[in-house]
Amino acid sequence: MSIVIRVEQLKKVYHLGKVKVEALRGISFQVEEGEFVSIMGPSGSGKSTLMHIIGCLDYPSEGKYFLTNHDVTKLDDNQLAIFRNKKIGFVFQQFNLLPRATNLRNVEIPLIYAGMPFRERQRQTLKALQDVGINHRAHHHPNEISGGEKQRVAIARALVNNPSIILADEPTGNLDSKTGLEIMKIFQNLNQKGNTIILVTHEPELAHYAGRIIHLRDGIINREEVLA
Amino acid sequence: MxxxxxxxxxxxxxxxxxxxxxxxxxxxxxxxxxxxxxxxxxxxxxxxxxxIANLGSNMITIYPRALRGQFGRLSSISSQQKFTLELSEHLEEFCPSVKQVIPLKQVNGRLISDDVNINSAIIGTRAEYTEINNYEIAQGVFINQEDDLERRQVIVLGHQLASDLFDNENPLGNLVRLNYDGRIFQFTVIGVMKEKGGSMAGNLDERAYVPLSVVMDRLTAQKYVDSLLAQAYSSDEANRAVQEIEYFMQKHLEDEKREQFRITSQDEILDxxxxxxxxxxxxxxxxxxxxxxxxxxxxxxxxxxxxxxxxxxxxxxxxxxxxxxxxxxxxxxxxxxxxxxxxxxxxxxxxxxxxxxxxxxxxxxxxxxxxxxxxxxxxxxxxxxxxxxxxxxxxxxxxxxxxxxx
Structure with a gap:
């Protein structure tokens, strides 16, 4: 098994005026290919900050972050954008679909930025929609479908570029519990097909879908829990 | 992309x-x-x-300029008096780019038909006037050379003037009287001009035209005219014609400073x-x-x-x-x-x-x-x-x- 994510002594300090806030105070862990890892912790534990850094949206203040053996801390803005495009699939609590575009167009966006030609893009987009069972909604707009369906579209969008990791940030936070379970089943399914998944959540029941739980508290890893 | x-x-x-x-x-x-x-x-x-082009083709106008009075003397009218028929002939003779020169002399008088009378400008001129001015006749004929030589008392009316004097009646052959300087002169209408409209010098349609010799010898008994109208051979030669006229006038009037005359050309106006x-x-x-x-x-x-x-x-x-x-x-x-x-x-x-x-x-x-x-x-x-x-x-x-x- 190759290592997808390796972070070493990751620190993040925010300067709010004259006050220094240490969001991350030295975090080290690894994620192997095909793993399903939950990052758990109460709000303020630093899990959002950690997710932003892992998702290449933000730089750490100190420490090392290797994504598929590339040192992310050494990349500039454009290279980070390329990494987000090729290696990371985001699933957000707010779905974050573009309301004016159809679901198909939403899923297509990462492929557009990857510069994929139209036909191939079309084929891959439809396949991703099919993988999460939402292809019948391809030509609807996000505001015409239910929350569960929106999140499926969002997952299709995260999958479409065959990323190295899928980063899901409270993906069931805006859904009722039944729909939430369906979404978690999809993640489980994707993991069984070999996708590496990192789930950020504060709900223990959801965290337990993963094979391993990393508990964060006050910016450091409190404990790691290996399941099953 | x-x-x-x-x-x-x-x-x-x-x-x-x-x-x-x-x-x-x-x-x-x-x-x-x-x-x-x-x-x-x-x-x-x-x-x-x-x-402006319609006002006349390659038209150059030469006016006398009133001299300023100096040292208590009155301003001289001598420059105007130098604008004689001889000057006109000399210009034609000595300026190669000038096709022709015609003198103009204007008087203001009252024109009277049966029961209408109108104050109007009467222009004494020659046959070539219509050609230089691009001015066309609507009815009858314009003044010809013989009219001028024999000092015939014939008159051509501007479009507006004709309809003011004669309403819808045909003015040709009718008599009009001109009250000028307290005397009455009788003219026969021989023509009416086409409508032309306004120009730099006022509305041409409200004027009347008579032979130059009539104005000079019968009306005013003056030996000088108001202005000279010169025509260059072509618009390309208009500038050269202006220079020639300027030079000639300077020499002829012994007026190196060009104080006694003024030249306006169509080109100049267009510019x-x-x-x-x-x-x-x-x-x-x-x-x-x-x-x-x-x-x-x-x-x-x-x-x-x-x-x-x-x-x-x-x-x-x-x-x-x-x-x-x-x-x-x-x-x-x-x-x-x-x-x-x-x-x-x-x-x-x-x-x-x-x-x-x-x-x-x-x-x-x-x-x-x-x-x-x-x-x-x-x-x-x-x-x-x-x-x-x-x-x-x-x-x-x-x-x-x-x-x-x-």
Whole structure:
């Protein structure tokens, strides 16, 4: 098994005026290919900050972050954008679909930025929609479908570029519990097909879908829990 | 990437139709105004120059200039007295570029038909007058050489004067009396001129024409005329003719400082008019260009609002792999689409406005191509210039902050 994510002594300090806030105070862990890892912790534990850094949206203040053996801390803005495009699939609590575009167009966006030609893009987009069972909604707009369906579209969008990791940030936070379970089943399914998944959540029941739980508290890893 | 960017831009403009339309309006009006004003300027200038050309072909007028009185002496009238028939013949003889010279002498008197009397200008002139002035006869004939030689008391009426004196009656062959200087002279009407309209020297249609010899010998008994009308052989030779006349007059009148005479040529008038109209056109075009600039600021304003409003969209796009240049391009494309669509609509608007103004003002309908090109490229430039700042603002957004934006 190759290592997808390796972070070493990751620190993040925010300067709010004259006050220094240490969001991350030295975090080290690894994620192997095909793993399903939950990052758990109460709000303020630093899990959002950690997710932003892992998702290449933000730089750490100190420490090392290797994504598929590339040192992310050494990349500039454009290279980070390329990494987000090729290696990371985001699933957000707010779905974050573009309301004016159809679901198909939403899923297509990462492929557009990857510069994929139209036909191939079309084929891959439809396949991703099919993988999460939402292809019948391809030509609807996000505001015409239910929350569960929106999140499926969002997952299709995260999958479409065959990323190295899928980063899901409270993906069931805006859904009722039944729909939430369906979404978690999809993640489980994707993991069984070999996708590496990192789930950020504060709900223990959801965290337990993963094979391993990393508990964060006050910016450091409190404990790691290996399941099953 | 260009097509994609254009597609995204047009989609988002379409999604905000009303707003897009309103922000485009500034450009539409600006471009339309520039085109309409410059085109109308070109059309009306053409009309004016055509009218001036219509006043006469290659016409040069020589006037005596009143001398200033010096050391308590009265201003001399001697310069006027030097404008004799001999001078006219000499000019014709010694200036090779001058085809012909005819003297003019005007008197003001009261013309009387049966029960109508009108104060009017009576021009003493010769047969060639109509040719030099591009003036055509409507009814009857103009004065001919014999009329002049034999001092016949015949009169040709201006269009307006004829209808004032004789209503709808045919004036040909009728008698009119001229009350000049307390004496009465009788003239036979031999012709009526075509309508010509106003000129620099007043309305030609309200004048009457009689043989020069009648004015000089019978009416005034003066040996000098008011002005000399010279015609160059062609418009190319008009400038040379002016120089020759100037030189001759200087020598003949022994007037090196050119204080005793004044020469106006049609070229000179045309030059003056076109420099005036050019300045006007430039000024009006400039004012219209300012409205284009204001339109550009409107676009920038809307783009800034649009960028702020779509902060989250920018965050999402960045999270999905959009690089700064993709975002920059997307918003630049949007402002460019706004300004170029506005520019196209403005060309249409300017075209229609020019058409109706030309109809209304009765001048030729001309669309100035150069104004279309300049106005449209200026609109595109404005789209880029005023779109750049908002687009850069969007491109530089931090993805984490943009994603959190509510």
């Amino acid at each position: 260009i097509l994609q960017g254009l597609k995204i831009a047009l989609e988002s403009l379409w999604a905000n139709k009303m707003r897009s339309f309103l922000s485009m309006l500034g450009i539409v009006i600006g471009v339309g105004a520039v085109i309409a004003i410059v085109s109308v300027g070109t059309g009306s200038t053409q009309q004016i120059t055509a009218r 003056t008019v076109s420099s005036v109209t050019n300045t006007m056109n430039m000024m009006l075009g400039g004012i219209a260009a300012i409205s284009l600039l204001v339109g550009g600021i409107g676009i920038m304003n809307i783009m800034l609002v649009s960028v702020t409003e779509r902060t989250r969209e920018i965050g999402i796009r960045k999270a999905l792999g959009a690089q700064n240049k993709n975002i920059l391009f997307q918003f630049l494309m949007e402002s460019l689409s706004l300004s170029s669509l506005g520019g196209v609509a403005g060309i249409g608007f300017g075209w229609v406005a020019t058409y109706f103004l030309a109809q209304y003002g009765n001048w030729p309908f001309i669309i100035s191509t150069i104004s279309v090109i300049i106005a449209f490229s200026f609109a595109l430039f404005i789209g880029i210039f005023f779109g750049l700042y908002p687009a850069m603002k969007a491109a530089k957004m931090n993805p984490v902050d943009a994603l959190r934006y509510e």
